[in-house]
Amino acid sequence: MRMIIPVVNRVTHFVMAIWLAVSITTQIVSADEVSPEMEIRNQIEDVELVIRADRKEISISDQLTLGFTIFTPVGRLVAFPHVGKRLGPFRVVSYNSVRPQAEADHEREEWRQEYLLEADSVGEKNIRSMTITVGEWTSSMSVACRLLIRGVRDQEGECDRSSGDQAYIERPPETMTLKTPPLTFLVTTVLADDADITSPLEIAPPVSLPKVPTPNWFWALCAGAFVSVGLLIWWLLHRKREEMVDSTALGNPAHLAVLAILQKLRQEKISGSAAVDAFYVRLSDVLRRYALWRFGVSAPYQTTEELLATIVSSKGILAEHLSFVGKFFHHCDAVKFAQHEPSDLVRNNFIDEAVSFVTVTADDQVMIPAEEGKFS
Template sequence: MMVPVRHIHRLILTVLLTLAVLSGCGPVEKQGGPHDGGIDRSYSQPPITLMLSTDKSEMATVEKLYFSLHVLYPEDYEIKMPTEEDELDKFRILSVRDFPQKLTGDQLLESRRDYVLEPFLAGEYLIPKIEVAYGKKSEQIKLAQVIASEPITIRVNSLFADDQELKLHDISGPLSLPHDLRGLTKRLLSVLLILLALVGLVLLIIKRRADKKAIPAVIPAHRQAFNELDKLWQENKTGKISVKEFYYKISMILRCYIENRFGLRAPEQTTEEFIAAIVWDTLLLTRQKEILKEYMKRCDMVKFAEVRPSHDDVLMAYETCRGFVVETMVNDSAKENAQDAV
């Protein structure tokens, strides 16, 4: 009888899986550390049982000691475990773990605490007696009784033999760098200095460009006046402003130009104060001062005395203001262009 190939494959797969499961099964290591040549002690004081265990009775200074404390007691009793600082004398406590209470097969409660300990030096270490207070929950005086263990001695051995003398050797002097490493260090320093110089140069260029952008371009006084006059004349031609507004704005344009060009605070002054100020000014010619006096008085007549100027008067006011700017501005080349525009 021939067995199908697929059945053989299934059989082989089943055997392999079974072997894998069996090989993965093994003894479960006791929690709390290895237990090889350790100490186990039990103390009974019915109905309380105290059990102590260590994973070793002798150890080296570089090893750790696993120490476990178990207490069995009835459910109508309560206990109090010892505090950590009272327990383990010279040992350094690396960790402490308290397990939840559990009920054993004998219907007793079990409380458990595990320690991981570490010695400092070689010698004999003593785990002092462990005292656990207990009592019935119904008693008025709680935890009136105590169960105690005997001290446990643990021998801690040094890694060195007893007759081996420890010697400290002199500190060796500093080692010089290999020749190849010296050359590499010099090259790295050179590259670093070049990079720092390039970074500094880039930052300097960026700063200068930022400074140039931060400084606004200064518009000359005459150029600003020409721009304002052109804008005002367009508004007048299209009828966007009244004649009174035209005279108010053109007188202010002239005052601002005089302030920017000659340093006189013309916009903040009344006409009388302005005329009195230009009398003592040494930058203006006498003829120019007379033109300003007459011009400001005519503007005030329109603004405050309700005088109605003709179209020719408006044009003359515009040309007089522009001509004064052309005559007194600083830039000669701009003066020629302005005269051509007039």
């Protein structure tokens, strides 16, 4: 038993050693695989330009990651070219910018602009040379002040002008430009090599659909629906007829009752101021009641001016006869309140005009109880 334990320990150590070796090898291979397939470095004086792409050949369905990195001494400002929705023949899906922090304690500062690109078509795609500007600044100047001088106005509140050389902040900086080399990428198709996209695909012949017989319950349902609709229409017509009969039983049309009253007033013989005043009170009340029944206007409870204002705002049939209504009720008011005594001819003329007004505006559907027609 004592001899078995050391053997087991040795086997365990051997297995662990093999596992560690395999893990290290796998990490090295993985690092080689994720390394960019394209990397271009360019050194100009103390500024270094690094261009990286994760691949030089992509399929039409893949995305390309392209990055531009500038390493500068502390106190420089890098301005990358403005890129909109497209970068050469590629469509810009998104982009990311990395700027150095002012308080970073490094000998060199790293400025990076990275784009995620997609292609619209296959073939060899070229991105033209671009210009990157590097400016010189004082070491005490913050990044916000550097960007503000370059025209980035949203840094106005972040720049502290109290620090650094004020005169240096205001004068234009000395700059240098870097030219990126033209970049070429190959976009491939996802189709097979022998695929022929010009030949039409085979079209299947038309398929005959089986005729499904209409079930008997469907016809029964349609017949029931037609019968129900017919019964509903008959009930509505019968109900309307009953309502008309009930309305007739309630009394007479309003205009007939008013015309009968106006005819009685024409036949009356009046004499004396008191009789004239009482006559015009009844005449005015007849037309005010008619306005209430026919047009829904509260004429019996309004003054003449209030009634005319209501008629003007109503803009209905009654508004078309505003001239007659105003003249008629003003004439009645003059008799009732100003002791005006018109002649029999004038009185009969006003009654005739009232008859014409009621006849023109008559509506057979407006019914009143028989008792209402006897108010005079």
